Amino acid sequence: MQIHVVSSGESLFSIANLYGTSTDAITDANELDAPGNLVVGQSLVIPIVGEFYYVQPGDSLYAIGQRFGISYQELAQINNIPVEGALSVGLRLYIPPRPKQEIISNAYVEPTGDSVPQTLENSARKAAPFLSYLAPFSYEINRDGTLKAPPLNNFAEIASSNNASLMLVVTNLEEGEFSAELGHIILTVQSVQNTLLDNIVNTAHQVGFTDVHFDFEFLPPEDREAYNTFLRKAKERLSQEGLLMSTALAPKVSAEQEGEWYEAHDYGAHGDIVDFVVLMTYEWGYSGGPAMAVSPIDQVRRVVDYALTEMPADKILLGQNLYGYDWTLPYEPGGEYARAISPQQAIALARENNVPIEYDQTAQAPFFTYTDAEGSEHEVWFEDARSIQAKFDMIKELGLRGISYWKLGLAFPQNWLLLRDNFTVTKPGS
Numbered sequence: 001m002q003i004h005v006v007s008s009g010e011s012l013f014s015i016a017n018l019y020g021t022s023t024d025a026i027t028d029a030n031e032l033d034a035p036g037n038l039v040v041g042q043s044l045v046i047p048i049v050g051e052f053y054y055v056q057p058g059d060s061l062y063a064i065g066q067r068f069g070i071s072y073q074e075l076a077q078i079n080n081i082p083v084e085g086a087l088s089v090g091l092r093l094y095i096p097p098r099p100k101q102e103i104i105s106n107a108y109v110e111p112t113g114d115s116v117p118q119t120l121e122n123s124a125r126k127a128a129p130f131l132s133y134l135a136p137f138s139y140e141i142n143r144d145g146t147l148k149a150p151p152l153n154n155f156a157e158i159a160s161s162n163n164a165s166l167m168l169v170v171t172n173l174e175e176g177e178f179s180a181e182l183g184h185i186i187l188t189v190q191s192v193q194n195t196l197l198d199n200i201v202n203t204a205h206q207v208g209f210t211d212v213h214f215d216f217e218f219l220p221p222e223d224r225e226a227y228n229t230f231l232r233k234a235k236e237r238l239s240q241e242g243l244l245m246s247t248a249l250a251p252k253v254s255a256e257q258e259g260e261w262y263e264a265h266d267y268g269a270h271g272d273i274v275d276f277v278v279l280m281t282y283e284w285g286y287s288g289g290p291a292m293a294v295s296p297i298d299q300v301r302r303v304v305d306y307a308l309t310e311m312p313a314d315k316i317l318l319g320q321n322l323y324g325y326d327w328t329l330p331y332e333p334g335g336e337y338a339r340a341i342s343p344q345q346a347i348a349l350a351r352e353n354n355v356p357i358e359y360d361q362t363a364q365a366p367f368f369t370y371t372d373a374e375g376s377e378h379e380v381w382f383e384d385a386r387s388i389q390a391k392f393d394m395i396k397e398l399g400l401r402g403i404s405y406w407k408l409g410l411a412f413p414q415n416w417l418l419l420r421d422n423f424t425v426t427k428p429g430s
Contacts, residue, residue: 001421002046003385005359006038019046031344031413039350041357041366043385045414055091068095100424103395103402104132106167106278106317109155110407111136116153123408124155128162130416132428133211135167137407139203140174143185145195147203156208163427167246168209170200171216178217180260187219187226197237204243210428211275212238215248221263228269235273244275251281251303251319255310271311278404279303282321287338291327291379295320296363297390304398317404318395322412324382329369342410346382357384364390385414392422 004015012023012035027035029047038044053064061072061083068075076083079093109124111117128134136155140148147170159166172183185192200212214234219227231247238245247270250261255268270277281300285292300318307316324346325338341349346366350357353370360367367381395403403419419425 001418002048002051003389004044004046005386006040006042006044008040010038012036012038015044015046019048019052021046021048029413029417031411033344033348034351037351039347039357041359041368042347042350043366043414045385045417047417050094050096053093053095055087055089055093057089059087059089061087064093069098070095100422101396101399102426103400103423104276104317104428105130105403105405105419105423105425106133106135107131107322107405108135108137108169108407109409110138111151111153114151116151116155120409121153121155121158123411125158127405127408127416128158128164130419130425131159131162131164132402132426133165133167134159135169135213135404138169138171138173138215139200140171141182141186141196143182143192145186145192145199147196147199149203152207160208165210165428166208167211167213168200168204168207169213169215170196172219180218180220183216183219183264184223186216187223187230193230193233197234200234201237201241201243204241209243211244211246213246213248213278216264217248217250218260219264221260224264224266227264228266228273231270231273245273246276246278246317247274248278248280248319249307251279251299253302253306267307267310271307271315274315276315276317276401277307277311278317279307279319280406281319282406285325285381287325287340290331291325291329291338291381293360293363293365293367293381294324294383295387295391296360296365297387297394298362298364300391301394304394304400308398313399314401316400317402318391318400319404319406320388320391321383322405322407322415323410324380326378326380329377329379340410341380341382342412343382343384343414344411346380349380359386383412383415385418388412388415389418389422392418396422 016023025047029045061075065072065075136150172179174182235245250265252262281303282295284299285294323340326341327338328336350368355368355370357366357368365387366384369379
């Protein structure tokens with residue numbers, strides 16, 4: 001696969017000719033809704049075998065080979081150039097496909113209300129071939145330890161028919177918010193814990209879940225050890241039942257990090273107890289905050305670097321958003337919330353407002369600004385092929401266990417193409 005960024009004056013026809021493919025192939029791969037009207041700065045995934053690299057100032061065959069995991073001798077042979085010859089800036093080199101790393105992938109799917117919209121079910125069905133786990137969000141714990149189930153509709157059939165497994169997500173959500181009080185009850189009242197674990201085991205066996213995933217957030221800081229103790233108790237019980245166990249962790253950068261989201265999450269203990277963790281490495285840019293990248297890679301890297309001091313890489317799933325936000329400026333605390341949009345919607349918005357898409361190299365994220373019909377200024381940050389490839393490169397570099405997406409429902413076709421091109425997704429249901 002090749003990632004191509006549209007320049008001024010380029011057309012889909014000229015881009016297709018550049019890579020020896022067809023306009024239909026590029027249109028289908030990227031699900032382009034306006035192939036005749038590309039946006040300057042828009043990234044496209046070109047569905048070819050391997051990729052091309054254009055020599056940059058200071059490049060050498062050895063350095064390029066190191067970057068792509070190929071010997072400089074093989075690179076020279078493939079491109080029919082001398083091993084010791086100087087490289088001309090701008091020279092196009094062909095890079096053959098590289099071996100794929102095996103990973104596991106998970107995606108949360110969040111029905112709201114009492115039913116699953118058809119569009120959400122369709123999104124789950126479309127993504128399931130690329131998933132190890134499908135995670136309906138969520139089973140909410142009642143104060144007596146019983147569970148309130150989300151609507152599941154055909155999720156079990158979707159997972160099964162794609163050799164994926166269902167993940168049973170259990171939360172301390174109460175009336176739409178994570179509840180510290182409910183969390184404290186769960187972690188300190190033994191009778192509630194016993195009822196909860198009985199209900200989890202029964203539900204897992206009845207529905208067909210293979211992993212139990214605890215997403216307990218905004219717990220009282222003083223309940224840190226109580227949470228660790230509960231996880232050890234739950235792990236022993238669930239292992240006896242043949243069930244895996246995982247947790248979601250707030251994005252910490254140190255063990256001493258303060259804040260109600262962070263303090264009760266003990267990275268070292270979770271890494272020791274559970275089968276794998278999901279790092280919630282997104283929402284730096286969030287709907288109620290100032291405009292910025294949702295998952296800037298420099299900040300994501302800080303979290304992963306810390307996590308690797310507390311647990312092995314093969315227990316870490318990198319959290320990744322499948323959406324962006326459209327903020328109305330200027331940002332005012334407590335003011336208007338940003339609107340969540342898909343990468344496809346972001347591109348359409350840039351096209352409608354005739355503005356180019358820019359790219360922040362530090363955050364490794366695309367963005368643009370525009371003025372709406374009422375004269376209000378907007379700033380949009382989202383994900384594209386470049387930003388997701390940067391995360392995939394980090395997963396490979398650090399040998400992480402895989403990736404976990406929050407959440408299905410907003411279209412991002414480039415992600416799934418690149419996921420398949422970069423990795424072999426293992427299927428627990430196979």
